[in-house]
Amino acid sequence: MLPGPPTQQGPEPELPGPDDASTLAASAWALVGAEPRQAQRLATRALSLAQAARDPASASVAYRTLGMTALDLVGVDEAIAHLRHAVTAGRRAQAPPLIAEAEMGLALALQHHGDAARALHHAAAAVRMAPGVARLGLQRGLIQERLGQLTQALDTYGATERLARATGDQETLARVRCNRGVLLTYRGDYAGAETDILAGEALCLDLGLTLMAAGARSNLGYLAARRGNVVEALRWLESARPELEVAGDVRHGVFQYDLCEVLMLAGLSRDAVEAGRRATDLISGTGMQAEFAEARLLTAQAALRDGDPVTAETLATAAGRAFSRQRRGPWAALAREVVVQAQWATGRRDDALLAAARRTASLLETAGWGASANSARILAARIALELGRPQVARVELRLASEHRRGPVGRRIQALHAHALLLVVRGEGAKAQAALEEGWTVIEDHRATLGATELRVGAASHTQELAELGVRLAVDDGQPAGVLAWAERGRAGTLHQRATHAPTQPELAESLESLRAVVAELDVATKHGGETRRLLRQQAELEEHVRRQARLASAADGGAARAEVAPDELHAALGDRALVELVVDRGELLALVAAGGELALHRLGSAAVASRESGALRMALGRLASGAGTPAPLRAAAREAVQRAAAQLADQLFEPLAAQLEGRPLVIVPTGAFHGTPWAALPGIAESLSVAPSAALWMRGHAVHPAESGTPTPPIAKVGSRVLVAAGPNLAHADEEAEAVARCYPAATLRLAADATVDEIRTLLPEADLAHIACHGHFRDDNPLFSALELTGGRLSVFELERLERVPRQLVLSACDSGRSAVRPGDELIGLTAALLRLGTQSLIASVMLVPDDATRRLMTALHAELSSGAAPPDALAAARQSLDLSRDDDLVAAAAFVAFGSD
Numbered sequence: 001m002l003p004g005p006p007t008q009q010g011p012e013p014e015l016p017g018p019d020d021a022s023t024l025a026a027s028a029w030a031l032v033g034a035e036p037r038q039a040q041r042l043a044t045r046a047l048s049l050a051q052a053a054r055d056p057a058s059a060s061v062a063y064r065t066l067g068m069t070a071l072d073l074v075g076v077d078e079a080i081a082h083l084r085h086a087v088t089a090g091r092r093a094q095a096p097p098l099i100a101e102a103e104m105g106l107a108l109a110l111q112h113h114g115d116a117a118r119a120l121h122h123a124a125a126a127v128r129m130a131p132g133v134a135r136l137g138l139q140r141g142l143i144q145e146r147l148g149q150l151t152q153a154l155d156t157y158g159a160t161e162r163l164a165r166a167t168g169d170q171e172t173l174a175r176v177r178c179n180r181g182v183l184l185t186y187r188g189d190y191a192g193a194e195t196d197i198l199a200g201e202a203l204c205l206d207l208g209l210t211l212m213a214a215g216a217r218s219n220l221g222y223l224a225a226r227r228g229n230v231v232e233a234l235r236w237l238e239s240a241r242p243e244l245e246v247a248g249d250v251r252h253g254v255f256q257y258d259l260c261e262v263l264m265l266a267g268l269s270r271d272a273v274e275a276g277r278r279a280t281d282l283i284s285g286t287g288m289q290a291e292f293a294e295a296r297l298l299t300a301q302a303a304l305r306d307g308d309p310v311t312a313e314t315l316a317t318a319a320g321r322a323f324s325r326q327r328r329g330p331w332a333a334l335a336r337e338v339v340v341q342a343q344w345a346t347g348r349r350d351d352a353l354l355a356a357a358r359r360t361a362s363l364l365e366t367a368g369w370g371a372s373a374n375s376a377r378i379l380a381a382r383i384a385l386e387l388g389r390p391q392v393a394r395v396e397l398r399l400a401s402e403h404r405r406g407p408v409g410r411r412i413q414a415l416h417a418h419a420l421l422l423v424v425r426g427e428g429a430k431a432q433a434a435l436e437e438g439w440t441v442i443e444d445h446r447a448t449l450g451a452t453e454l455r456v457g458a459a460s461h462t463q464e465l466a467e468l469g470v471r472l473a474v475d476d477g478q479p480a481g482v483l484a485w486a487e488r489g490r491a492g493t494l495h496q497r498a499t500h501a502p503t504q505p506e507l508a509e510s511l512e513s514l515r516a517v518v519a520e521l522d523v524a525t526k527h528g529g530e531t532r533r534l535l536r537q538q539a540e541l542e543e544h545v546r547r548q549a550r551l552a553s554a555a556d557g558g559a560a561r562a563e564v565a566p567d568e569l570h571a572a573l574g575d576r577a578l579v580e581l582v583v584d585r586g587e588l589l590a591l592v593a594a595g596g597e598l599a600l601h602r603l604g605s606a607a608v609a610s611r612e613s614g615a616l617r618m619a620l621g622r623l624a625s626g627a628g629t630p631a632p633l634r635a636a637a638r639e640a641v642q643r644a645a646a647q648l649a650d651q652l653f654e655p656l657a658a659q660l661e662g663r664p665l666v667i668v669p670t671g672a673f674h675g676t677p678w679a680a681l682p683g684i685a686e687s688l689s690v691a692p693s694a695a696l697w698m699r700g701h702a703v704h705p706a707e708s709g710t711p712t713p714p715i716a717k718v719g720s721r722v723l724v725a726a727g728p729n730l731a732h733a734d735e736e737a738e739a740v741a742r743c744y745p746a747a748t749l750r751l752a753a754d755a756t757v758d759e760i761r762t763l764l765p766e767a768d769l770a771h772i773a774c775h776g777h778f779r780d781d782n783p784l785f786s787a788l789e790l791t792g793g794r795l796s797v798f799e800l801e802r803l804e805r806v807p808r809q810l811v812l813s814a815c816d817s818g819r820s821a822v823r824p825g826d827e828l829i830g831l832t833a834a835l836l837r838l839g840t841q842s843l844i845a846s847v848m849l850v851p852d853d854a855t856r857r858l859m860t861a862l863h864a865e866l867s868s869g870a871a872p873p874d875a876l877a878a879a880r881q882s883l884d885l886s887r888d889d890d891l892v893a894a895a896a897f898v899a900f901g902s903d
Helices: 021-030 036-053 056-073 076-092 096-113 116-129 134-146 150-167 170-187 190-207 210-226 230-245 249-265 269-284 289-305 309-325 329-345 351-367 370-386 390-400 408-424 428-446 452-461 463-475 479-488 505-526 532-549 566-573 606-623 631-652 654-660 671-675 694-700 733-741 757-766 831-838 852-866 872-881 888-896
Strands: 577-584 587-594 597-605 665-668 688-690 722-726 748-750 769-773 787-790 793-796 809-813 821-823 827-829 842-846 897-901
Touching (some): 021 036, 036 056, 056 076, 056 096, 076 096, 096 116, 116 134, 134 150, 170 210, 190 210, 210 249, 230 249, 249 269, 249 289, 269 289, 289 329, 309 329, 329 370, 370 390, 370 408, 390 408, 428 479, 463 479, 463 577, 479 566, 479 577, 479 587, 479 597, 479 694, 505 532, 505 793, 566 577, 566 587, 566 597, 566 694, 577 654, 577 694, 587 606, 587 631, 597 654, 606 888, 631 654, 631 888, 671 821, 694 897, 733 748, 748 757, 809 852, 827 831, 831 897, 842 872, 852 872, 852 888
Parallel strands (some): 665 688, 688 897, 722 769
Antiparallel strands (some): 787 793, 821 827, 842 897
């Protein structure tokens, strides 16, 4: 007797046609690709009827349906059990075609389970038993593809396509085109892949295979990302998301897997790690060991790119062991490549690692994983150079530099290898030319992106090129060359023409909903209310906003090149000095432009200076913690401030003293130094401004368009429109706003009760100078949600990016409003970065928490200076003089505010 059917979940399905086992089983099988849950319910009923009628043929079809739907909806263990029953029932029916179909389904399930040997055995048996059934060839090709046997799979798909056309099997033809498209994507044949997947999607839609069509769109997203078109990739994924997220853990897990790949290729490594973890969690309970291992490997790759080599090595090692058990050699080589890269990142340098990198590169090349092979070859070359084996490095770099076609990542990778090869050969000038070519590729790619997140992510491609360019210029003793490559390697996103976020109603509605939820959450938090539901809603809405914003198209005109000619820089500086910090091989360098000269200074360990900067911020933060802190602790904190500030000043500015000569100062930081409270350092110029790059400072200092040849006059001297606003729940905010407004008789004033988000969003584009006194919220987890707290909600970076215009000069009297998250390539994300990119020329904001009363007094003094025509850095310096620095709160306020941008 055949085993009983599984317990049916949900209501009894509406049965189609005659209520007999054969009809129901056939109907169920026909729905596997379109409605797997309905197919499962019909197959359950058909199996019950088949058992009652002792009809093994119908039972075999029903079991096969239950097995194949289980792969999507339940898990591989249940699928294997059903498919074994399908084979047994087919044998009892003495029906070779049914046996063959069940055998091939079992083979596919075993492959998912990680049992490669038995999967191939059952697949071969199925094809021998029914050589003229196209669907069997399709599944055999899929097994070969998943095992990394790409050439064999391609041949199998070709034969299956011909057979499907000859027999009129349109469903199998659709599946062949979709599956082969994925295979061709792996092999780098992107044109062929696009043709196949689009044709497969169209056939799926014609046949009503909606889930498979959604899977095809997801694959088109992965293909677009591999080609370098990140926005198109995300659009395809968003079009597939609704069907796949609700189609069961397996399909949802595979969708998250595809999303992880696309986010990683887009340079959004932190988001890619999260997507990879979601994929791993979803797949882990399904028994699909093959997919589970792949998801762990992908998460390891994302973790490596996110700067977490320890996690990457752990995950990749586990995945590699699983691939070895599953006899998937090419996949094991991919895992090994991540392990080797992670070990290099943690500081390992030895002959064994070199041998492992070279062996892995050869295995990957043989398996057809060209990009990963090149990555391993470049790593092998770098190891070889550090071990003093340049001949080995030349061999590996020559091989890696040959592949200069394909998506942006691979082209840049090959050009980087070529430049390194030329360096090894002693051909520095040619190496610079190769780096220049790579930089053109990066700029062309970044100009196609609209969303800030994607532009910042694209900088992940820039880092190694810029670092090598700086290194060559430093070794050649060329300060101008160091400046050129240092500028290219920082804040490139801020040079691009501002692209406003999409204005479609859906995004606007999402932002409104998010603002309402955050406001409700603030109230609940303050009054001890229930917050779990609101936090969940906030997370969901934030993710929705981010997904929509990423679909923005690039602005016409692309990006402005981050070029700085030393003579133009000297002319713009006048009597100022510019100090640009650069890190080269762990050493901190300073480029100093002053008095018509450009010089390069060595400042010692970058790590030591970074620690002192962090210690300074921490000590100031302790001072800002409030008057309730015991006096001994406050005294210790003040002493720590003085010590850290003195040590940082000694390391960074003492070696530059002769060239600076007390000049007004422009500082261009790098890395962690973007958050340094520079005014706390003794012995440096009182009038100082901070800019993300020298090129950006020069852009803001350009001549006034209406007065060619005349420097842009201060805001207050041209009768500008002034907006002054206060936010809610902040002591002294209204008082501060009223005091500031008195400095500008024609100012538009909005006190907290009237300073709603909508009102300020409407007024900001009309202002030339704006002052906003409110609470600031910096979001290190997602800086694009950093915001100013206004009445009725928060004005976030996403909201600011939708404005058509921002004030030329802006003062944010708010905690943390000047902080930015620093991403690879010295890319900045936060309120400051957004405003400078959108066109604000001068921004005064705080890089840390600030005390309310001291801030109010500082701001009042600041605007007294600004309204009399002082330039922002000079006005802020003069305002600091009005504070009593013997008082802790005044010291914090004086140190925390920074003049960003130009005058």
